[in-house]
Amino acid sequence: MHAGRHYTVREVILWTRTAIIFFLLIAAIPTVAWAVFGKELGLPWQPVALVGTAVAFVTGFQNNAAYGRLWEARQIWGTIINLSRTWAVQVLDMPSSKSETKKQMIERHLAWVTALRFQLREKRAWETVDRHDNKQYQHFYDIPEWKHELGKELEPLLSEDEHQLVMSKKNRATHVLAAQSKAVAELVRADELSDLRFIELERTIAGLYDCQGRCERIKNFPYPRQFATLNGYFKTALIAALPFALLPEFEKFGEVFVWLTIPTSAIVSWVFHMLEKIGEATENPFMGGPNDVPISSMARTIEIDLREMIGEAPPPPVVPVHNILS
Numbered sequence: 001m002h003a004g005r006h007y008t009v010r011e012v013i014l015w016t017r018t019a020i021i022f023f024l025l026i027a028a029i030p031t032v033a034w035a036v037f038g039k040e041l042g043l044p045w046q047p048v049a050l051v052g053t054a055v056a057f058v059t060g061f062q063n064n065a066a067y068g069r070l071w072e073a074r075q076i077w078g079t080i081i082n083l084s085r086t087w088a089v090q091v092l093d094m095p096s097s098k099s100e101t102k103k104q105m106i107e108r109h110l111a112w113v114t115a116l117r118f119q120l121r122e123k124r125a126w127e128t129v130d131r132h133d134n135k136q137y138q139h140f141y142d143i144p145e146w147k148h149e150l151g152k153e154l155e156p157l158l159s160e161d162e163h164q165l166v167m168s169k170k171n172r173a174t175h176v177l178a179a180q181s182k183a184v185a186e187l188v189r190a191d192e193l194s195d196l197r198f199i200e201l202e203r204t205i206a207g208l209y210d211c212q213g214r215c216e217r218i219k220n221f222p223y224p225r226q227f228a229t230l231n232g233y234f235k236t237a238l239i240a241a242l243p244f245a246l247l248p249e250f251e252k253f254g255e256v257f258v259w260l261t262i263p264t265s266a267i268v269s270w271v272f273h274m275l276e277k278i279g280e281a282t283e284n285p286f287m288g289g290p291n292d293v294p295i296s297s298m299a300r301t302i303e304i305d306l307r308e309m310i311g312e313a314p315p316p317p318v319v320p321v322h323n324i325l326s
Contacts, residue, residue: 001294004323011140018133019273020266027243027265034247034258041244048245051238052272058231059275065223066283073218073285073293080116080211084109084302087204088309094193101187104159106306108180111157112208113302114150115166115173117295120215120286121145126222127287128280134289141324143288144296173212181205215286223283235276239269294318294325 013020034041091105121143128134151167158166162179169175184201187193193201222228243265250257250264278291285293297318304314318326 001292001297001325002290002323003320003325015133016270016274016277020270023239023266023269023273024262026239026269027262030243030247031259031261034261042248042251043241043244045245045249048238048241051234051241055231055234055238055272056275058227058234059272059279062223062227062231063275063279063282065227066279069218069223070282070285070291070293073215076211076214076218077293077295077298080113080208081298081302081305083204083207083211084113085305087201087208088306090197090201090204092309094187094197101192103310105180105183106310107157108162108176108183110303110306111154111166112173112176112180113299114153114157115176116212116215117299118145118150118153119171119173120219120295121288123287124219124222124284126225127284129284129287129289134281140322141290141326142321143326144318146288174209177205177208177212219284219286228280231276235272238272242268288326290324292326296326 007015030041087109088106091102094102123130150172151163154163154166154172158176158179162176166172166175166179181202184193184198184205188195188198243261246261246265247258250260281289281291285291286295300315300318304317307314
């Protein structure tokens with residue numbers, strides 16, 4: 001997540017410099033050909049304008065859907081923060097349980113948060129974080145889940161048996177919560193937990209499962225590929241045809257004005273490209289891009305709150321790197 005006021009011009013140019021060069025080249029080729037071969041290369045403006053309208057419509061639809069996915073992801077993690085605090089309060093208020101047991105239950109919850117954020121940072125085929133232009137931007141920020149190992153992160157939070165069990169499973173977060181529920185049930189059988197408190201704790205675990213499932217739905221179900229494909233074809237057709245439509249329009253003002261086709265076409269192409277690129281960078285809010293939900297920072301917020309609740313020194317908060325909060 002960008003934590004500054006806005007992206008700088010330098011950052012935007014770095015992000016799109018390859019596309020800018022490409023658009024200038026696409027506009028320069030027909031313009032030079034026009035100067036050499038004459039007006040036979042021109043296209044009427046009206047069909048190109050219709051394609052531009054279609055691109056604007058589909059891109060707007062994509063960006064609206066992408067923002068909806070981003071905002072839902074942010075709401076889910078807001079709920080996770082609230083449920084985490086609720087869980088800590090419920091655990092610490094258990095009257096008959098030992099302090100060590102309470103600490104284990106809170107650390108097990110931190111293990112679930114850790115496992116969940118690692119799972120959400122796993123890469124999918126449709127995500128664009130590894131695309132060339134996005135990788136060029138990655139030196140601006142850090143993603144902890146790409147630099148650390150989940151197994152080592154979970155070692156201080158789980159018992160040895162639980163750690164081995166969880167790491168042997170594919171969906172680690174699911175089995176951490178299962179271990180949490182099992183521990184709660186054992187407290188009931190040991191008469192350390194009343195039935196009413198058991199129900200409340202299980203209700204919180206169910207809420208955490210619901211949040212995890214909603215995150216997995218966003219992570220594992222992309223923005224429909226048919227819409228993304230359609231918009232890509234429309235945008236390509238528009239960019240290719242745009243200089244041919246601008247040439248006769250500028251020629252009306254005089255032959256020297258024809259050369260304005262190159263910057264004008266490049267700017268218009270860049271605008272449509274940026275609109276699509278912004279939506280594309282937003283539609284997968286957990287992939288590790290600079291426009292994602294900052295789950296690493298939010299997970300650290302949870303850990304700080306819970307560590308302070310059990311009287312331990314909290315870790316430092318995650319700070320933005322070049323205004324990017326991971």
